Amino acid sequence: MIRARIHVTLKSGILDPQGRTIRQSLETLGFAGVTDVRVGKFLEIELDQDDPAQAEAQLKAMCETLLANTVIEEYRYELEPQPSRPSA
């Protein structure tokens, strides 16, 4: 089994009013120097799969077809390190 973490955020050129409001709120609270905040979605996915290359291919297809709308969003994913297998 492979676990993956997927991040979906608005593309960099697209205004993120939620992120902007949060940045202003952080400033109000005294957190100086926050130049940008982007809000996105975070998904954890478990795959019945042991081959990292195949898992990545599946994840890419999932992101392209459903998890992200590539008109407005970009995505990245990472595979959780797999526990080393006990030697036979």
Added chain:
Amino acid sequence: MKWGVIVFPGSNCDRDCAHALSDVLEQDVRLIWHGATSLGELDAVILPGGFSYGDYLRTGAIAQLSPIMHAVKEFARTGGLVLGICNGFQILLEAGLLPGAMLPNIGLSFICDDVCVRVENAETPFTRHYESGRVLRLPIAHAEGNYHTDPVTLAALQANAQIVFRYCQADGTATEQSNPNGSLDNIAGIRNAAGNVLGLMPHPERCAETVLGNDDGLLLFRSMIDAVMSGQDNQQTTS
């Protein structure tokens, strides 16, 4: 004329559409559950407003995978008239039947209000009873109506007269102030290149009879009836 209104889990304007069509316009209307795989014999399909699948993931993202959407896509491909209202517009975008995507409203609020909308193109099966430039007063009710697309697609929409409705002031001027949700180029509704699929955020079915105080939306449905009854080929060539 035979109409189908698709009912997704979470649709809430399906019966409003059916009422406007059957009770006001005396049309033959069928509600079609999203799990069906066939539309049957129809002249036009409406994807109504609402919150299909609770807006999970993105508005329209899950509904576009409903079984009935294969039939809707085939119906659109063969020139059938498809109208998407509000969440229906969002579903058409996610399904790829119209270009672009919806972002949250620029002010982050759900907006429930009457707005002015200008008819940009009265040469469509959906608008032939209006005149280009006419200002309509239509209700909107959405949180994600901030239309976005890439510059190349926007240029194509403009060049092919695919922008059918724009938000405007009462005098018809499209300004930033009259844009309720931050939509690109004040876009309130677009059609596909072929001309037989229309999506719009305002709700014509909520203003289709005088007893409601406003019937500005009625002519949209009358236009579709006229287009079908006159048997015109709804497929338009693009320039």
